[in-house]
Amino acid sequence: MKVPHIFVILFLMIALASLVSYIIPAGQFERVANESGAEIIQPGTFEYIEASPVTFFEFMFAIPDGFIQTAEIIFGIIMIGGMFAVIERTGVISLAVNKLASKFSDKGLWIIPTLMIPFALFTTFTGQVEMSLIYLPAILPLVLKLGFDRITATAIVLVATISGFTLALAVPANLGVAQEIAELPLYSGMWYRIVLLAIVLTVGMAYVWRYARKVQKNPELSIVFDENDDDLEIKELSAGKATKRQMWTAVTLLVGFGVLLFGLLNYGWYFRELTGLYALIGIAAGLVAGLSSSEIADAFNEGFKKILLGAIVVGIARGIAVVLDAGDIMDTIIYALGEFVGIMPDSLTAVFMLIVQAALNFLIPSGSGQAMVTMPIMSGLSDISGVTRQTAVLAFLMGDGFTNIFYPTSGYFMATLAVGGVRWEKWLKFIFPLLIVWYLIAAAALVIAQFIDYGPL
Secondary structure, rough: OOOOHHHHHHHHHHHHHHHHHOOOOOOOOOOEEEOOOOEEEOOOOOEEEEEOOOOHHHHHHHHHHHHHHHHHHHHHOOOOOOOOHHHHHHHHHHHHHHHHHHHHHOOOHHHHHHHHHHHHHHHHHHOOHHHHHHHHHHHHHHHHHHHOHHHHHHHHHHHHHHHHHHHOOOOHHHHHHHHHHOOOOOOOHHHHHHHHHHHHHHHHHHHHHHHHHHHHHHHOOOOOOOOOOOOOOOOOOOOOOOHHHHHHHHHHHHHHHHHHHHHHHHHOOOOHEEEEEHHHHHHHHHHHOOOOOOHHHHHHHHHHHHHHHHHHHHHHHHHHHHHHEEEEOOOHHHHHHHHHHHOOOHHHHHHHHHHHHHHHHOOOOOOOHHHHHHHHHHHHHHHHHOOOOHHHHHHHHHHHHHHHHHOOOHHHHHHHHHHOOOHHHHHHHHHHHHHHHHHHHHHHHHHHHHHOOOOOO
């Protein structure tokens, strides 16, 4: 059975969310601002309010409102495509690909851990999963040249970064916010997360390795074998030396990405700031490489077109949250899920917290946003059920984290698929078995955490 286009799936989800606003009663929690000004739910303050089901016009405006709310993400994604199209035209990527391909020509599979380990480690300390949009276009030509497919390249990036993000060691955006709300020492409990990160990443690398080896031996076993790859195929390139202009272009790129990391880590830059930087990096690289202004503009235009689908998906997906907020049922759903966890046997409370957090990530794809909404409730539930607050935070991290490479409401994930030229339903076919294994590991880890009384440390 053919899976509908992602636009169709998301539109049906928006319609369903609008319809349930006529069934689910409206409700709201009281919220208070914390020290940083973020609005945090107050447990025990939920009350039902007058129904306000989604009107026809609210339904009609959901998609444009979704685009407005995610405008900076959408423009950032589009500009990434343009920037890398310019960089590709300079020939710098081709030279790097040839050099790495020659080094790994007789041991191609080892490129998988060689790339995945540093990607995961960088993410586990910074939380910058959006760097996937930088990693993938850089490694895609290399992975294809070594005889693998687009799924392999995309998996190397997404599986590695989400492993690091999920078992965060020092990420302010999700771990830091969750522990602050739970009144735990910042980044405490690291020893257990280190063990879990090693297990989850090793399982992920083994899974990608197994698939890549299968595709290398028989390309017809590739999940995307039946698709036209004309726009992604890597041409045979001469192994010539870099020109002086290309060497200076490489220096320009290093400086540009250094500025990017500095801004991310020191000033918390997001897509608004990054969009401007991507444009400047692309223009500067093109000029240094000797491209004319028209050639640079033409390259940007080609890059925009290639990545447009992923950018549009982000705006449409936000429409789901738009209608849930319009119908005042988001808080009701959160309250019901909290009550559901509260009636579970104490021995399974942490596992059901995991399930609830995974479900809510579909509606609240922001890690810090979900922490502010759910952790006040989950912290209270942990106190009355015998689960440590550190375990509740761990349930939040794993429930929120793994779904980010599964749900179409995850903006950076859908954009990364667009960069890799991988359709959502094809990705699901690949990733679903790994997700099952990961969630079984997560459930076991939470049971063990509850048994050992996992505390601050």
